[in-house]
Amino acid sequence: MKRVGVFICHCGTNIAQTVDCEKVAKMAGGLPQVAFSTDYKYMCSEPGQQVIINAVKEHRLDRVVVASCSPRMHEPTFRKTLEKAGLNPYLLEMANIREQCSWVHQDKEKGTAKAFDLVKMAVAKVLKNEPLSRSSIPIHKRALVIGGGIAGIQAALDIADAGYVVDIVEKEPTIGGRMAQIDKTFPTMDCSACILTPKMVDAASNPNINLLTYCEVEKVDGYVGNFDVTIRHKARSVDMNKCTGCGTCWEKCPTRVASEFDMGLGTRKAIYTPFPQAVPNKPVIDRENCLYFKTGKCGVCQKVCPTGAVDYTQEDRLETVRYGAIVVATGFDLFDESVYGEYGYGRYPDIISGLHFERMINASGPTMGKIKRPSDHTEPKTVVFVKCVGSRDEAKGKPYCSKTCCMYTAKHATLVREKIKDSQAIVFYMDVRTPGKNYDEFYQRAVNEYGVQYVRGRVSKIYQSHGKLIVRGEDTLLGRPVEVEADMVVLATAMVARGDAGELARKLGISYDQHDFFTEAHPKLRPVETHTAGVYLAGTCQGPKDIPDSVAQASAAAAKVCALLSREEMPTEPVVSAVNEAVCSGCGLCISICPYKAIELKTISERVHGKTRERQVASVNTGLCQGCGACTVACRSGALNLKGFTNEQILAEVDALCL
Ligand SMILES: Cc1cc2nc3c(=O)[nH]c(=O)nc-3n(C[C@H](O)[C@H](O)[C@H](O)COP(=O)(O)OP(=O)(O)OC[C@H]3O[C@@H](n4cnc5c(N)ncnc54)[C@H](O)[C@@H]3O)c2cc1C
Ligand code: SF4
């Protein structure tokens, strides 16, 4: 005979005003194998917990049901209470009679009846609970940051400053990300390179940080504290140890191609560093464009290199490293502007994106900071800015707000007015959103001090006529059509997720939203964690953000990593899936279902009719299993059971409710 104790909480009046707690406690006392039941005003309070401890001892209870709020709120509290009372903490069940009962009902009689049903179910379940015990896993004290933009750099610096070794895996030949392409930064207008490059250099010179540039994550195995990450070191064709970054090779290289860093407004060589302050400042060969790789001829860079660093025979190299924690900071891409055919992007060279404009106004950019029309290199006198291109547009683009475009458009328009005294800067907008510190003041200055004109309305068409761009739209404040003759148009294109975000998410076992941005574990309470323990998010890979928000999130992710790495080992939840090997048919269905890659097949030997035979069965890696239960539903043989939520327990609850 088991001896269950039932404890009904009033939660002040939160529960008691809709549920007759005393009555529920009395009725629960009549349930089979319930040895004691009572009600109390605040069960989670110190005296409330003492009521449970005393009752366990006095009535020799061997399992407990607490009917109160959601287990998400106080399950850990009551588990600790059971431990204090000398019981296994997993011999507890909670009936949620607040969120699932009193808060959603008004009729006290019906509320009381429902609360009793919930208690009945919990009692039926707890009778089948088995004691469970936590185990622990060691924590490997090394972190990986994927992506070397400002978010990744900040996260790595914070982790390294706390004394842990951290590797940054960056797919480009240099760290820096988008911020390296930006000229000045709103709202302070300090030069982006001036604040970014010292951080890049700090990262490179920090003895705890290893920069793995021109590298990509190939495969991720393992689990929190013990991720085995296979990294692809792409062939640079330059020996990093021998190269001094003297630049002779790219000076002499005869091949010029459009520079991705300069958004095609300038050129680079086939052997190149993306920009002069690149870190590391050592080149790579772009094999697709290199004459040697295309035709077998040339070889100039190898001939001129004074240190013999150029190595055409280099091949990609794979390396597997163990990490305790991973920060994902892979940033954002920009929306494909050509989707807006009526805006003429790609058809007319003088229609550019905000990032093109950043390169154009940059003193070390392709036009040496001069604002020039790409078509004829003349100075534009009227520049039109179109906001929300791709953002807040469900029909063609993305329904979300890109958060930074309002501010960078105000910045761009201000710079046009500052650099070209007799210019006009006209902004077409739907709303102006300036929620950051000193952001609205910045926008007001653009309008009042720099004379930027704001026209409320969407642009319907842009076309070329007599060397001008005709911008047609509607001024929705005045309720009349407008037409502007512009020399150049700048489109504020939406921030979108990286094209390979889904693939990376699958490698890491993390989730992503309908727009491919990585999903945080909880939007308010766990904004930098993912559902996979030990994997954290930083910066724009999680959603559009400006630099201050990216940096803040990066430091938050780093704090989480440091808290994890500061432990020698961490306890694991025992609520994980378990395989009944006798029943498992080895079909492998659960492997494809498990979102955390926690199941694999293993071979077992067994004796059948006096003979030994081998067969395959599912095997759960308890370090990876997050206890979601997806596999238990998928298993046709009923071989998988989630500890603490076994099929038998669930059916007992259903029986208690229905029979
Ligand atoms: C036109 C424009 C102007 C802006 N102006 C401002 C401004 O004035 N002020 C401001 O606060 N914000 C501004 N922003 C926003 C700012 O650019 C972002 O907030 C910031 O760059 C986000 O940094 P991040 O590290 O999250 O991403 P990113 O800068 O995108 O860095 C991500 C890094 O990860 C790397 N990466 C991507 N995928 C992988 C992978 N699979 N493996 C390894 N590495 C990978 C990338 O190569 C990159 O280096 C502007 C944005 C735009 C588009
Ligand atoms: S010439 Fe040689 S040493 Fe100089 S940058 Fe090129 S590869 Fe490096």
Ligand code: SF4
């Ligand atoms: S419960 Fe099953 S599906 Fe869910 S994480 Fe564990 S093994 Fe994977």
